[in-house]
Amino acid sequence: MPMYNGVAEAPRGNSPDGPDQSKGPPPRDSRDLPSLMLSSCYPITLKFMDVGYKVKFENRNKGSNIKRVLGCAPKISDQTQERTILNGITGMASPGEILAILGPSGSGKSTFLNALAGRIQSSSFTGTILANSRKPTKQIMKRTVLVLSEGRGLYFGKGSEAMSYFQSTGYSPSFPMNPADFLLDLANGVCQTDGASEREKPNVKQSLIASYNTLLAPKAKAAFMETRESGAGSYNSEEHRSSSDRISMAAWFSQFSILLQRSLKERKHESFNTLRVFQVIMAAVFAGLMWWRSDYRDVQDRLGLLFFMSIFWGVFPSSNSVFVFPQERAIFLKERASGMYSLSSYFTSRIVGDLPMELILPTIFLSVTYWMAGLKPEPGAFLSSLLVLLGYVLVSQGLGLALGAAMMDAKKASTIVTITMLAFVLTGGFYVHKLPPCIAWIKYISTTFYSYRLLINVQYGEGEKLSSLLGCSLPHGSDSASCKFVEQDVAGQISPAISVSVLIFMFVGYRLLAYLALRRIKA
Known part of the structure; x- marks a missing residue:
């Protein structure tokens, strides 16, 4: 179950909390760039410390009817038990990294992702989740998305552009699939090479790195430099509001x-x-x-x-x-x-x-x-x-x-x-x-x-x-x-x-x- 926190390398020279957003107008939308590269302009460092979660359930074995009539069966309140789903999970996802959460069915992967997305508000949830060393705000949550694996969920990204990137590197899936899953397969060296021997199979990881440096990195850096230059000048509140309104x-x-x-x-x-x-x-x-x-x-x-x-x-x-x-x-x-x-x-x-x-x-x-x-x-x-x-x-x-x-x-x-x-x-x-x-x-x-x-x-x-x-x-x-x-x-x-x-x-x-x-x- 892959979780993405940016796909382009974070620009150097910034503080751990990301770029200074206290002054200057907000970044302008680069419509000519794929949505996969926009995270380079909004680097987010995600930290999670001692994340834990327990669920309460009642024991179905509440005794026979005769025992309950005679008062020998334990009280219902005594039969409530807790089961630990998450226990002391600590880690960090930095900009430009791909973090994969692996585990068998029922191990708590979805629960953990729901916790990171802020969808668990129960008192049984413990731990700390920080985005750029602060509690996630609404603005931060708007820049992230949790893609559901079931149902008919929507993803407001450009999957077709992601696939076109893979095709430009020489790799494309043989059947329609989630770009995130396909990228995870490629990162693990799983690819389809018809008629090629073991010696002729390319080094997928090195090919992806070289393709990124050649195709995406220059555009991402150019977009980031344009963002920095647009924020370097004097700040105008009217321009700020009008730009925000246009983006919204x-x-x-x-x-x-x-x-x-x-x-x-x-x-x-x-x-x-x-x-x-x-x-x-x-x-x-x-x-x-x-x-x-x-x-x-x-x-x-x-x-x-x-x-x-x-x-x-x-x-x-x-x-x-x-x-x-x-x-x-x-x-x-x-x-x-x-x-x-x-x-x-x-x-x-x-x-x-x-x-x-x-x-x-x-x-x-x-x-x-x-x-x-x-x-x-x-x-x-x-x-x-x-x-x-x-x-x-x-x-x-x-x-x-x-x-x-x-x-x-x-x-x-x-x-x-x-x-x-x-x-x-x-x-x-x-x-x-x-x-x-x-x-x-x-x-x-x-x-x-x-x-x-x-x-x-x-x-x-x-x-x-x-x-x-x-x-x-x-x-x-x-x-x-x-x-x-x-x-x-x-x-x-x-x-x-x-x-x-x-x-x-x-x-x-x-x-x-x-x-x-x-x-x-x-x-």
């Missing part, structure tokens, strides 16, 4: 880009799996057949279709998105604990990556159902209905994300989102108009209510044309049941501008709640 923003966008690519690759298979696409298409076809070429004056039938769309595209996206964060909890905590990215870059990449995936299926659904059901045959009406439906889908997705992030338990979150959507549907305005005062307030936080009112407004406006067709403007016409139905379900209640404003507020608010819920999780 560049790092943020780099994290965002990589996380977005991963999110798109994952969500592509989740959003467009065969069963989900089949479900949406069949729902669209069945709805189109049920309301096939419905008449404009069949108000109740058409309102039933509009409310069905509100139910389906409220429950469907919220039920799917509620699992997003609970399913990623384990890998999210590991990556965040290693300092691989900021929470804002992770959350933004997830939100942006979900947008195109969530909008394609409802577009297909409405394109099929709208024209089969014979709804208002105007392109403007169709586009307006599509915008309302897509906005409603994004709001419902945000609701699922917020509940999932707050619960971080898939079963609990799924139950809560089902109950919430049930309340929203029942108070959405189709089943009951006069709600009991104790629950009437739910209507005004119901996403279904606002989307349903907007879909009605697209088809019937304020209901003047429909009232004229039904003769509601004639004497005694307003007393008919159909006219009362139009007055209650089609006309009035709430203006479209208010409905749009509330849905926009919900779109932002639910995602903000999800972000705040993720922030409270300790990495």
Whole structure:
């Protein structure tokens, strides 16, 4: 299990604590150099002294049930034991060195690396870990990374550039592998030389040293000298802040880009799996057949279709998105604990990556159902209905994300989102108009209510044309049941501008709640 603390030789003449960072602007990012060489500009000397760690466990042999009843079995507190995982480990890793921690499975290698990375905060941990003779700070931790061997962990390095370096030296793996593992193999003299005899095999170690001195060392030294020269002049606080801001923003966008690519690759298979696409298409076809070429004056039938769309595209996206964060909890905590990215870059990449995936299926659904059901045959009406439906889908997705992030338990979150959507549907305005005062307030936080009112407004406006067709403007016409139905379900209640404003507020608010819920999780 290799642990790297820089790959280039540390510049001579510095104190053991590394270069003086008390004055001068921070080093500028050398984008033309591989990330493997950047550690030469930030030398870190890592020391660990008397590192120890113990875990507590309970002895399973707690005596028989009869002994416990008679009081002969020892107390549970007496059965708690400690097992030593790490004991008095002391050492140092200097810049430019490669330190390999070797041992059989279960010997504590991963635990030791977690301790060095600051991921063990238990009272059972003892010892001292120093970076440049001080306790590791946030700035130091941002310059280090713990690459996990399991899961789908991210590594914000340039592995392809590392492989290109190996190829330039005449060595390259015969199959894709971790550059760190390949370098460790080469350092131990393990390499593939097809058709070469023992005498013809090169000295791998000497070849690597010569290649480094020829290829990487000049660039590393040039980058370091440029850093020293940039810090030799007078210090300007405004330049310092602007340079730091540029570096921070560049790092943020780099994290965002990589996380977005991963999110798109994952969500592509989740959003467009065969069963989900089949479900949406069949729902669209069945709805189109049920309301096939419905008449404009069949108000109740058409309102039933509009409310069905509100139910389906409220429950469907919220039920799917509620699992997003609970399913990623384990890998999210590991990556965040290693300092691989900021929470804002992770959350933004997830939100942006979900947008195109969530909008394609409802577009297909409405394109099929709208024209089969014979709804208002105007392109403007169709586009307006599509915008309302897509906005409603994004709001419902945000609701699922917020509940999932707050619960971080898939079963609990799924139950809560089902109950919430049930309340929203029942108070959405189709089943009951006069709600009991104790629950009437739910209507005004119901996403279904606002989307349903907007879909009605697209088809019937304020209901003047429909009232004229039904003769509601004639004497005694307003007393008919159909006219009362139009007055209650089609006309009035709430203006479209208010409905749009509330849905926009919900779109932002639910995602903000999800972000705040993720922030409270300790990495």
